[in-house]
Amino acid sequence: QETGNTIIEKLRTSGAKLASAVRGEPTEEFNPSKHWSSDFTLSNFTPPPSQTNHGQEISYQIGERISLPGKPGGSWDSEPTAQSHQSTPPIANIGIESQTLQYPEIESVDFDPTAPESVLVEKMTAPGGIRSVLSRMEVAQFLRQAKTMKIEEITLLLLRKLLPQSPWQSKLRSLCLIEGILTHHGTSVPIRGEEISILLQSPQNSIRERVEKILSLLDYEPTPQEPVQEQHSVQNEIFSLP
Structure with missing residues (x-):
């Protein structure tokens, strides 16, 4: 009978501890005041190193901003800045520099x-x-x-x-x-x-x-001339029927 009472008492104690754990109440086995230092704060908590997608170790502190290239919310500070594509501006004023009208x-x-x-x-x-x-x-x-x-x-x-x-x-x-x-x-x-x-x-x-x-x-036939090497304009021209 004494052995049975001891077993029942242990079951009750275990049930009480389990209920306290479910409710979030500290138990005798897990008391923050016994396991945590009194000077513990979130600011000096340092989690263990983690791994990036590239296998590189990074360490961080809570409260610090983490910038990972290519990550949502991150920055591209360590990557070359992408240059916007700029097309060559059209040449709108190309004149015949070698020869001019003589009037x-x-x-x-x-x-x-x-x-x-x-x-x-x-x-x-x-x-x-x-x-x-x-x-x-x-x-x-x-x-x-x-x-x-x-x-x-x-x-x-x-x-x-x-x-x-x-x-x-x-x-x-x-x-x-x-x-x-x-x-x-x-x-x-x-x-x-x-x-x-x-x-x-x-x-x-x-x-x-x-x-x-x-x-x-004018009934004028021009004399053949050597071709002049000049850069052609890339300006779009809209033509009408003559």
């Missing part, structure tokens, strides 16, 4: 920028917009406005736009207007094929095609 009339005349002829030419040849080439309607409108102005002065202003310092869009639009003037006024305007033919060396295919049309109107 003494252009250099000798001091054009008034406020004159109607200058205002009209600047408006029609300004670079920009969706289309680089002028439409037939725009050329016809230009010719109607030019009827009341000095056509020779307008022609010289357009030729000035063909100089190397002008953007290629302005050159192309000027050639469109020169072609329109030749079509309606013939060869009475001061346009010489030997000078216009220099632009056959332009990197822009649209300019070369327009020059060929103008030379055809």
Whole structure:
């Protein structure tokens, strides 16, 4: 009977300990005051080293920021910074540097920028917009406005736009207007094929095609020349039907 009572007492004690453990109450066998140092704090707790995906050991302290390359929430400090792809900017102003137009009339005349002829030419040849080439309607409108102005002065202003310092869009639009003037006024305007033919060396295919049309109107056949090695423009051009 004494042995049975001892067993029952041990069972009760074990049950009480188990219930206390389930409720989170400290038991005699596990008392924090006996197992933990009184000066223990989270700030001086150092967990054991862990392993990264790359098999490298890292040690850390609670409260420190962990930066792992390629990890969510981490940084790329130890990796080369990715460079954003930058395409080569388009070349919008390529001129013929080796040869230039030789028009003494252009250099000798001091054009008034406020004159109607200058205002009209600047408006029609300004670079920009969706289309680089002028439409037939725009050329016809230009010719109607030019009827009341000095056509020779307008022609010289357009030729000035063909100089190397002008953007290629302005050159192309000027050639469109020169072609329109030749079509309606013939060869009475001061346009010489030997000078216009220099632009056959332009990197822009649209300019070369327009020059060929103008030379055809002038009945001028250019002499063969050595090809000029120049970098071609990567600017997108939008063409209209001639």
